[in-house]
Amino acid sequence: DSGRWSDAALLLRDMMKRRIDPNVITFTALIHGFVKAGKLFEALELYKLMIQMSVDPNVFTFTALINGFCTHGRLTEAKRMFNSMESKGCFPNVVTYTSLIHGFCKSKRVEDGMILFYRMLQRGLAANTITYTTLIQGYCRVGNPNLAQQVFNQMGSCGAAPDIRTYNVLLDGLCCNGKVERALVIFEYMRERGMDVSIVTYT
Structure with missing residues (x-):
């Protein structure tokens, strides 16, 4: 994969040599590829080049x-870039919000994630299953299974x-936080409704 993205960078240079100006789609595809390959430095270099060439970045x-x-x-930089989006006339979508919420939860800053979550709802964006699952995992990670279950219970009413x-x-969060009986109730609920109780669930 890393070789593939090196080739992509060479392709970009080749395009510029031929006086073919890359557009926002080209840059974004390459940036996404570098990020996915763990090459954040290269992705940021492309972003800087994009700005220098007066190509406006989009939400993606x-x-x-x-x-x-x-x-x-690097949450400080993530938050800074998030805040700079709107100043550039580009508004975050649910995936953008969820990415930053995930960053906060991963760093055990779940309350910051919740602030962002409510801000997203105030903007009229509907949280998706991934957003809620991220917050549930965040609360479990910081040892607060009660709030994790509150978020879980909120999901159905929010569509x-x-x-x-x-x-x-x-x-997993309930079991790790000593709430085994509560976990068994949910497990039985899943089985009664014929849900696909996977190997991950059993483990």
């Missing part, structure tokens, strides 16, 4: 970079149905 460009910062634990991963995260 920003989301890829925010995700990259969060993956590397985001839990999937098998959501259940697995909650069950």
Whole structure:
């Protein structure tokens, strides 16, 4: 994969030599590729080049970079880029918000993630299953299974149905935090409704 993205960078240079100006789609695809390959430095260099060439980044460009910062634990820079989006007339979508929420939860800053979550709802964006699952996992990680279950209970009324991963995260969190009986109740609920109780759930 890394070789593939090196080739992509060479292709970009070749395009510029031929006086073919790359557009926002080209840059964003390359930035996303570098982030996915763990090459955040290269992704940021491309972003700088993009700005120098007066190519305006879009929501997908920003989301890829925010995700990259969060993956590397660089939350201050992720938040700064998130805040700079709107000043550039580009508004974050649910994936952008969820990426930053995930970064906060991964760093055990779940309350910061919740602030962002409510800000997202105030903007009229509906959280999806991944957003809720991220918050549930965050609360379990900091030893607060009660709030994790509150978030889980909130999902249905907000139109985001839990999937098998959501259940697995909650069950694991309850068990790890000494709430085994509560986990068994949820497990039985899953079985009674014929849900796909996967190997992950059993373990």
